Every structure is written in structure tokens, then in C-alpha cells.
Amino acid sequence: MNTKFITLDTENPDPSVLKEAGEIIKRGGLVAFPTETVYGLGGDALNPESSKKIYAAKGRPSDNPLIVHIWRLEDLPVVAREIPDIAYKLAAEYWPGPLTMIFRKSDAIPFETTGGLDTVAVRFPDNKIALGFIKEAGGFVAAPSANLSGKPSPTLSKYVKEDMDGRIEMILDGGQVGIGLESTIIDLTSEVPTILRPGFITREMLLKLLNEVDVDKTILDGNSKAAPKAPGMKYRHYAPKGDLTVIEGETSKVISYINEKTKEAVKDGKKVCVICTDETEDAFAAKIKKSVGSRADEASVGKELYRVLRECDDEDIEVIFSESFDATGFGQAIMNRLLKAAGHHVINVD
Numbered sequence: 001m002n003t004k005f006i007t008l009d010t011e012n013p014d015p016s017v018l019k020e021a022g023e024i025i026k027r028g029g030l031v032a033f034p035t036e037t038v039y040g041l042g043g044d045a046l047n048p049e050s051s052k053k054i055y056a057a058k059g060r061p062s063d064n065p066l067i068v069h070i071w072r073l074e075d076l077p078v079v080a081r082e083i084p085d086i087a088y089k090l091a092a093e094y095w096p097g098p099l100t101m102i103f104r105k106s107d108a109i110p111f112e113t114t115g116g117l118d119t120v121a122v123r124f125p126d127n128k129i130a131l132g133f134i135k136e137a138g139g140f141v142a143a144p145s146a147n148l149s150g151k152p153s154p155t156l157s158k159y160v161k162e163d164m165d166g167r168i169e170m171i172l173d174g175g176q177v178g179i180g181l182e183s184t185i186i187d188l189t190s191e192v193p194t195i196l197r198p199g200f201i202t203r204e205m206l207l208k209l210l211n212e213v214d215v216d217k218t219i220l221d222g223n224s225k226a227a228p229k230a231p232g233m234k235y236r237h238y239a240p241k242g243d244l245t246v247i248e249g250e251t252s253k254v255i256s257y258i259n260e261k262t263k264e265a266v267k268d269g270k271k272v273c274v275i276c277t278d279e280t281e282d283a284f285a286a287k288i289k290k291s292v293g294s295r296a297d298e299a300s301v302g303k304e305l306y307r308v309l310r311e312c313d314d315e316d317i318e319v320i321f322s323e324s325f326d327a328t329g330f331g332q333a334i335m336n337r338l339l340k341a342a343g344h345h346v347i348n349v350d
Contacts, residue, residue: 001168003161003164003165003171005157005161005170005171005173006170006172006173007173008129008172008173008174010034010127010129010174011128013129015132018129018132018133018135018136021033021170022133022136022137022138024170025042025044025138025141026044026138028044028047028049028050028053029043029050029168029169030042030043030057030169030170031133031137031171031172032160032164032168032170033129033130033133033143033146033174034127034172034173034177035069035127035177036125036127036130037098037125037177037178037179037180037181037200038146038153038154038155038179038182038306039145039146039147039153039154039160040130040145040146041054041057041058041145041146041147041168042133042134042141042142043141044138044140044142045069045079045113046108046110046113047110048111048112049112050142051066051110052112054066054143057164057168058147058148059150062112062115063115063116064144065119065121066113066114066143067122067123068113068140068141068142069122069124069130069134069140069143070122070134070139070140071131071139072135072139073088073091075140076122079103079105079106079120079122080103080105080122081103082103082104084188086188086193087103087188089209089210090186090206090210091124094201095124096125096127097126098179098184098199098201099183099184099186099199100123100183100185100186101123101185101186102119102120102121102185102189102196104119104189105117106120119187119189127174129174133172145182146163146164146171147160147163150238150239151163152238152239152240152309153182153238154306154310155176155180155306156175156176156310157172157173157174157175159310176307179299179302179303180303180304180305181199181200181303181305181306181334181337182199182337183197183199183200183201184197184200184202184206184333185199190214192212192213193206193210193212193213194213194214194216195213195214195215195216197333198330198336199330200299200302200330202329202333219332219336220335220336220339238306238309238338239340239343240309240310240317240341241313241317242273242313242317242319242320243318243319243345244321244322244341244343244345245320245321245322245345246324246338246339246345246347247322247324247347247348247349248324248347248348248350249349249350254323255280255283256349257349258274258284258321259284259285259286262274262284262286262319263285265318270318270319271288271316271317272286272288272317272319272320272321273288273289273290273312273317273319273321274289274320274321275290275308275309275320275323276291276292277293277301278291278294279294280323286321288315288317290308292304292308295325295326298325298330298331298334301334302330302333322338322342
């Protein structure tokens with residue numbers, strides 16, 4: 001398959017290109033597109049064959065639910081039923097934006113799209129290319145991240161091309177995305193609204209609108225054996241090719257431990273990288289160091305994390321050591337992705 005790659009103006013995307021991309025979806029094809037979080041791999045959410053193609057292109061387990069993307073709020077009842085009032089309260093504040101809500105699915109949504117579940121995850125993204133494309137595609141686009149299953153999600157189109165070239169019909173290039181981590185997912189079918197995947201919209205932000213918000217206990221421990229209700233809950237995700245270990249503890253001890261282990265790995269002939277922050281970069285002895293930004297700017301850390309993991313693959317890094325981050329606020333989302341990338345291989349040096 002010849003994959004068409006087209007670069008678009010993020011503020012004024014070419015309508016003819018969006019229409020062409022939409023027609024591909026209507027014909028049952030696949031198109032990768034930018035959102036404000038990561039690049040998505042889109043197919044027709046109402047067509048079971050399109051969802052099957054998404055799973056095949058990614059090499060993704062078919063019980064891992066896809067998110068249905070819409071371009072206007074009034075279309076929500078087409079894909080969801082039993083929509084609670086709090087959904088509209090959340091939508092008024094955070095849609096369009098990086099928030100995905102889980103509802104009981106309507107009959108219009110095939111089980112192939114929901115991973116066999118009676119629930120559907122729905123998002124209204126905040127990106128002009130995405131919204132124009134979804135509208136032209138018929139209004140309902142199922143889309144996981146546009147990467148091969150298990151690899152770090154793409155925040156740049158070059159990584160979409162690396163994974164999807166020859167597998168899909170078109171890639172829409174919208175430059176580097178703004179947030180860099182997938183949307184927050186909140187389950188509105190449970191007795192208490194529950195965060196299943198942390199993201200830019202934090203529990204603290206949600207509590208300003210809702211009386212109660214639970215957090216799924218597996219977000220940071222990864223031991224759930226239940227069927228995943230949301231993308232990223234069950235399988236190892238976001239993983240680089242190299243062996244990644246997260247080191248947590250008091251800063252000076254973390255630096256000392258990583259420097260010691262780096263020396264041992266280099267002596268064994270391994271190519272090593274340390275994922276660090278601006279505050280600690282100079283303290284590490286590794287030849288290859290990659291800062292994800294300042295601890296004072298969590299948004300920067302979230303935006304750069306996947307890019308750094310992808311660069312480790314580009315440079316054939318065999319061993320990766322990373323600092324840990326405070327698992328509160330947006331930091332919870334950062335740690336969730338980092339721990340999954342490491343297969344929950346964590347060493348505490350306190």
C-alpha cells in the first residue's frame with residue numbers, strides 16, 4: 001500500500017485535503033491525524049471492518065477498546081446512551097479537549113470498536129485538523145494512537161510514518177502535538193465517576209465540577225487482570241526497545257545509583273541513556289542524557305516524554321535509566337506512562 005503523506009497548516013488546514021481524508025474513511029480506509037494529545041489512527045467508528053483494520057495495522061489486541069472521536073457535542077447521543085447530566089457539565093468545561101468519557105454504547109457502535117464491551121469511550125478533540133477531518137469522515141472516527149502496539153505514542157508525524165508507512169492510506173502531518181500524553185479517561189458508567197487513565201485533565205480539576213471522583217487502583221501498580229474498559233489499562237504500552245528502569249528515591253541517591261549502574265552497563269558493552277530533568281542533567285555521568293524539561297514545568301515533561309523514548313529507539317539505546325516523578329496532578333499521568341513503558345520495573349534507592 002502506498003501511504004500518502006500531506007503536511008497541513010495547523011490553523012488553516014486545506015479543506016480539499018480534509019475532504020480527501022474523509023472520503024478514505026467513508027470507503028473503509030485508515031488515516032492518521034494529529035490531535036492536541038498524540039497522533040491518532042482513524043477509521044470509521046460505525047464500521048466493524050474499519051475497526052478490524054485498525055487492530056491489524058497496529059498489531060493491537062482486539063479486546064483493547066478504541067476511542068470514538070466526534071466533532072460536535074450534539075452527536076454524542078448517536079454513539080452513547082444513558083448519558084448522565086454530569087457528562088454535559090464536564091463537556092461544557094473540557095470539550096473540545098483532552099478528556100475521554102465512557103458511557104453505555106448505543107446500537108450504532110459495533111462491538112469491534114469497543115473491544116467487545118457494552119461501553120464506549122468518546123472524545124471531542126481540540127485540534128482544527130482533527131475536527132475538520134472527523135466532520136468530513138462522517139462524524140464518528142475510532143482512533144487509538146497511531147503507533148505499532150506497545151511502542152511510545154507518536155507526538156511527531158515522522159514517527160507515525162516510521163510505524164504506519166505502507167499500512168494505511170494517508171498520514172496528515174500537523175507538526176508536534178501540544179500536550180504529548182493521551183487524554184484523561186473517566187468512566188461515567190460506574191457508581192462513582194472513576195479515572196481509568198490519567199492525563200492533562202487531573203482529578204483535582206474534575207473535583208471542581210463533580211462531588212466525587214475515584215481513581216482506578218491499577219493506574220500506578222499495573223496488576224489488574226480484568227478486561228480493560230479503556231485503552232492502555234491491560235497491556236504493556238509506550239515501551240522503547242531498550243531495557244528501561246525507573247529509579248525512585250531521594251535525588252542524590254538516585255543520581256549516585258544511576259551513575260554506578262551506568263558505569264557497569266557501559267563496561268558490559270551496552271549503549272546507555274539517562275532520562276533526566278534540567279535540574280539534574282549535569283550530575284549524571286552518562287555520555288547520552290536526555291532531559292524532558294524542568295520539574296517545575298510538568299506540561300513540558302509530558303510533552304517531551306514520548307519524543308525522548310522514541311529518540312532512544314532511533315539511537316539504538318540498549319539500557320535506559322529514568323528518574324521518577326511526583327505522582328500527583330499531571331505528574332500522575334507522566335508516571336503512569338513511564339511505569340508502563342518500563343513494564344513496572346522500578347527500583348527504590350531510599
